[in-house]
Each structure stands twice: as structure tokens, then as C-alpha cells.
Amino acid sequence: MTLEESLRAVVGDGHVLTDDDLKASYETDWTRRFHGSARAVVRPADTAQVAAVLRACADAGVAVTVQGGNTGLVGGGIPAGGEVLLSLSRLTTLEPVDALAAQVTVGAGVTLEALQNHARAAGLDFGVDLAARSQASIGGLVATNAGGIRVVRYGSTRAQVVGVEAVLADGTVLSRLDPPAKDNTGYDLTQLLCGSEGTLAVITKVRVRLVPPAGEAAVALVGVDGTAGALRLLADARARLTTLAAAELCYAEGVALVRSVGRLPAPLPEDFPAYVVIECTGRTDPTDELVEMLGECEAVGDAAVASDASGRAKLWAYRETHTEAISATGVPVKLDVCVPLDRLEALVDELPGVIAAVAPDARPILFGHLNEGNLHVNVLGAEAVAEKVTDEVLRLVAAHRGSISSEHGVGRAKTPWLTLSRSPEEIGAMRRVKAALDPAGLLNPGVLLPT
Ligand code: 2HG
Ligand code: ZN
Incomplete structure (x- = not known):
């Protein structure tokens, strides 16, 4: 049997794509910076199928590129050439929210937006948010330890992860979705997989903690004299705002680009060298707290404040559409x-x-x-x-x-520069961990660790 025949036997004919036209959207990232041809695109439906796909690839000695929502920015989900591309887009299980523990278990292919909506329908929320929410998947968020705009309050993705189910390169399933709340029984394999960029195992399910809903919100877009002013404003925001939920920075050049691509009006009557978007959220309306802080902060040149949903979205657009406007240019x-x-x-x-x-x-x-x-x-x-x-x-x-x-992670794009951030000893230890879990080097070769 060829590898393709084995894969078809596992996932069904319709989910092994070998035609160039059908593979194309998986082989390029949306910023058009990374391209690579996959031997086949395989779309398993559940953990058992992922395990069987990985066993078949291991038997054939064929490497695998793992792909979530394909919103990554460092080429980590794009094949180098000749790999089987394992798409997790069909792993979309949403289990009921566990309201007592404020946790939920979801499939790796669930989009961030679907997870947020699911949590919100149960009166809770998810602590990570980012602009690619409609496409980015939770498996990818965990595999890359995604950050986003809520890190100020809740930390990055790894801080939300309670447990994972994952499959090793040889098809072994590690399932630790619902560990006891306090558990000191050895290596934290779940946290090891957070940020491992698909090089150690394929994450198929994730259990995450949920947070109280945002409730009332207020957003300010503040004009400042430059980076120094932005930092003075941040210091005041941190010291004075009990409801601080986001503090984002952009500059005149970016705002001008965003305005011309998106045909947006000027955010403030006068132009400023830099802008800070501050969001406050709380059980009660945080507008007064925000406005009072802004009124007393000497770094504030001018500010637009919105408390209603559409006004807030308008202010956020000046920051959130940077990536889109840059890509359009x-x-x-x-x-x-x-x-x-x-x-x-x-x-x-x-x-x-x-x-x-x-x-x-x-x-x-x-x-x-x-x-x-x-x-x-x-x-x-x-x-x-x-x-x-x-x-x-x-x-x-x-x-x-x-x-x-x-x-964004190291992906394929930053591997030559990893030595600028991590010591030879650390990179050596990472290589030993990789070799222990994926001895044949089949998972995401060329990603994260320099080859
Ligand atoms: C953001 O913060 C994302 O908007 C994308 O991390 C950043 O496009 C980028 O460079
Ligand atoms: Zn970012």
C-alpha cells in the first residue's frame, strides 16, 4: 500500500488532498511570505485518526507539517517541501462548559472566536484575544503560546491551559485533559507542549480555564508625544486603573497607512507621533476611572474615549487593522x-x-x-x-x-537567529527533548530548531 492509500483508509478519500488546486490554500500563508509544496494534505476528524495518520507517516518515514488555522506569521505551519500536511481544521468539538471549574475542553481546530462565543454563551469568557480570532485555532494558539491584546490582564495562552490531549510522532496518545487542580506528580508535559510549535507532538484537544466576562468596557485612543510619552501613560495606567485590560501602541506612520487603506477619518483633531489604545473592563462602567486617569496624566496630548460597542470598535480599528493594511500594501x-x-x-x-x-x-x-x-x-x-x-x-x-x-514564535522564519535569544546549552537541551519525543525528527522539521 502507498502512504496515500494508507491515509485514505484512515480519513476517507475526500480528506486526502493531492490535487495542486486543492492543496494550494494550505501551502501558502495568508501574508504570501511562505510557500512550500506538500505531498498531500490530510484532514483527520478526531484524535484516533490523527494517531493513525502519524503512525502511517512514521512507518513510511515521511515528515509531517502540522497546521491549525494557518494564521501564523513565521511559516511554522507551511511545509518546506514533500511533507504530509496535517490539517486539524476538522477537530471542532466544543464540549459543554464546566461552570463549576470555569473550564472547557475543545478540539484543536476550534477557532478562537468559536471558543469565545461558546464561553460567553455560558456567562464566561476566554482570556486570550487577538485580531485573527475568526480563523486562528486553539490548537495553534497553544502550540505557539499566542499572546494578543489581553496579556496585560490574563497572561499569554499558556496561562490559560489546564490540560491537553496530544499525539506523539509514533502515534502514542498522551491524554491529560482533566488533571487534579493541584498536582505535583512529575514533569509538566502540558506546559512543555505550549509554545513547542508542533515539534514535539500534535495537540488534538485542549482544556482551558475561563475568566469572568468583560462586562462593561471603555476604550481610549490617546495621542502622545512619542515612545517616552506612551511609557509615562502606561506607568499611570498600571498604577491607577484597577480595570486595565489592554494597552497597545502604534505610531503616526502606521495610523496613516491604516487610515488610507481603510478610508478611516483622523482619530483626533490633531496628529501625534504615537498613539496608545487603552481598554478598561469591569463589572461596572469603567469610563469614569479611565477618563479621570487620562485627565491627570501629563503625557496625554489628546484622547478619544468610547464606551459603546460601535465606538469602541472604531477606536480599536486604528490598532487592530495594522496587519491587514500592511499586507494590502x-x-x-x-x-x-x-x-x-x-x-x-x-x-x-x-x-x-x-x-x-x-x-x-x-x-x-x-x-x-x-x-x-x-x-x-x-x-x-x-x-x-x-x-x-x-x-x-x-x-x-x-x-x-x-x-x-x-x-509569533520562531517557525521557519527565525531559526537562524535563535542563538541571539537562547544559549548553546539551552538549544542543546531543547534538541535532546526533541530527540526523546520525536527520535526520527518527523514533526515539523525545520521549525523552531535550526537544522
Ligand atoms: C498583532 O499584534 C499581531 O496585531 C500581528 O501579533 C502583528 O502583523 C504583525 O506584525
Ligand atoms: Zn501581536
Whole structure:
């Protein structure tokens, strides 16, 4: 039997795609930066089928690329060439919300938006939110330890994960979906898989903790004099807002791009070098708390505040549509870095010079998650010198004691620079863990660890 015949026997004819046309959407990421041809796309329906697919691939010695919602930004879900692409899009089970524990178990292919809606229907919410919510899947969020706009309050995805069910490269199923609330019985395999980017096991189900619903909300879009002003505002927001739920940063260039692509009006009567979006949520209306803080913060140049849903969405659009507007303009060099907050201003000041030195016509657009010093560095017009730009920027970030990948992961895109963030000893230990769980190196080869 060929591998394709074995795979068809497991998942059915309709879910093994070998025609180029049918495979195409799985073989390219939506930003058009990563492409690779898969031997076949396989879409199992449940954990048992995932295990059987992995056993068949292991028997044939064929590598597997694991793909969730295909919203990743570092090529981690795109094949290098010749792998079987394992799509988890059919694993969409939504178990009933456990209201007593405030937890729920869902299939890896459930979108973030479907999980949020499911939690909300039960009077709760999920603690992670990000712009790609309608397509990003929970399996991918866990595998990449996704961050997003609620990290200020709830931490990143790993902080929400209670347990997982996952399949090793040889088809062994590890199921620890409902561990006792306190459990000190050895290695935390669940947390090991969070952020492992599909290199250690394929996550098929996830149990997550839920949080109280957002309730009442208020959003402010604040104009400030630049990075220094944004940081002064953040310090006041942290010290004074008991309801702080998000603090996001963007700059004049990004807001101008977002406005021209999305045909949006100016957010404030006057233009500012930088903008901070602050969201507060609480059981009672947080508008007064927010407005009072803004009124007393000397870093605030001007602010627009909205408490109704449509007004809030309008203000969020100036920050949330950055990725979309950049993609509509061209194929960017996309970096996702973070530095300690006391280095953020220096980094932002030095970046344009460092980029211009290797790409004089490039157009850097900076934005990100202010609370964590997490900056998304997108550079338009530098595709031809992408590697040089990446190298210069990531070296600068490392010199500021930062991370070369703050939330998007390492994927295929950042493996050559992993040594800037992790020591040889750490990378050696990671390789030993990988070899122990996937000795033949079949899961996501070329992702995360340099080959
Ligand atoms: C965001 O924060 C995402 O909006 C995407 O992490 C960032 O497109 C990017 O660079
Ligand atoms: Zn982000």
C-alpha cells in the first residue's frame, strides 16, 4: 500500500488532498511570505485518526507539517517541501462548559472566536484575544503560546491551559485533559507542549480555564508625544486603573497607512507621533476611572474615549487593522520582538537608522503590545534584502537584552537567529527533548530548531 492509500483508509478519500488546486490554500500563508509544496494534505476528524495518520507517516518515514488555522506569521505551519500536511481544521468539538471549574475542553481546530462565543454563551469568557480570532485555532494558539491584546490582564495562552490531549510522532496518545487542580506528580508535559510549535507532538484537544466576562468596557485612543510619552501613560495606567485590560501602541506612520487603506477619518483633531489604545473592563462602567486617569496624566496630548460597542470598535480599528493594511500594501519583512520597557524608547529611536543602512527606501511600521515592550516591526519595501534587515534588527534587539520572537514564535522564519535569544546549552537541551519525543525528527522539521 502507498502512504496515500494508507491515509485514505484512515480519513476517507475526500480528506486526502493531492490535487495542486486543492492543496494550494494550505501551502501558502495568508501574508504570501511562505510557500512550500506538500505531498498531500490530510484532514483527520478526531484524535484516533490523527494517531493513525502519524503512525502511517512514521512507518513510511515521511515528515509531517502540522497546521491549525494557518494564521501564523513565521511559516511554522507551511511545509518546506514533500511533507504530509496535517490539517486539524476538522477537530471542532466544543464540549459543554464546566461552570463549576470555569473550564472547557475543545478540539484543536476550534477557532478562537468559536471558543469565545461558546464561553460567553455560558456567562464566561476566554482570556486570550487577538485580531485573527475568526480563523486562528486553539490548537495553534497553544502550540505557539499566542499572546494578543489581553496579556496585560490574563497572561499569554499558556496561562490559560489546564490540560491537553496530544499525539506523539509514533502515534502514542498522551491524554491529560482533566488533571487534579493541584498536582505535583512529575514533569509538566502540558506546559512543555505550549509554545513547542508542533515539534514535539500534535495537540488534538485542549482544556482551558475561563475568566469572568468583560462586562462593561471603555476604550481610549490617546495621542502622545512619542515612545517616552506612551511609557509615562502606561506607568499611570498600571498604577491607577484597577480595570486595565489592554494597552497597545502604534505610531503616526502606521495610523496613516491604516487610515488610507481603510478610508478611516483622523482619530483626533490633531496628529501625534504615537498613539496608545487603552481598554478598561469591569463589572461596572469603567469610563469614569479611565477618563479621570487620562485627565491627570501629563503625557496625554489628546484622547478619544468610547464606551459603546460601535465606538469602541472604531477606536480599536486604528490598532487592530495594522496587519491587514500592511499586507494590502505589500509583502513586509515581519519581525516580532520585545525588549525591557526601559529599552523600548532607545530601540524605537535606533530602528529606522539600522533599517535605512541596509534598505534606504524601506518603510518601517512599528506597533505592538506596550505593556510587554512587544514591538511588531514590519518593514515595507525591503523584501529583496529581507535577510539583512532581519539580521540587523534582531542583533539590535539582542543588544537591548530583548527577544527575537516575542509572541509569533520562531517557525521557519527565525531559526537562524535563535542563538541571539537562547544559549548553546539551552538549544542543546531543547534538541535532546526533541530527540526523546520525536527520535526520527518527523514533526515539523525545520521549525523552531535550526537544522
Ligand atoms: C498583532 O499584534 C499581531 O496585531 C500581528 O501579533 C502583528 O502583523 C504583525 O506584525
Ligand atoms: Zn501581536
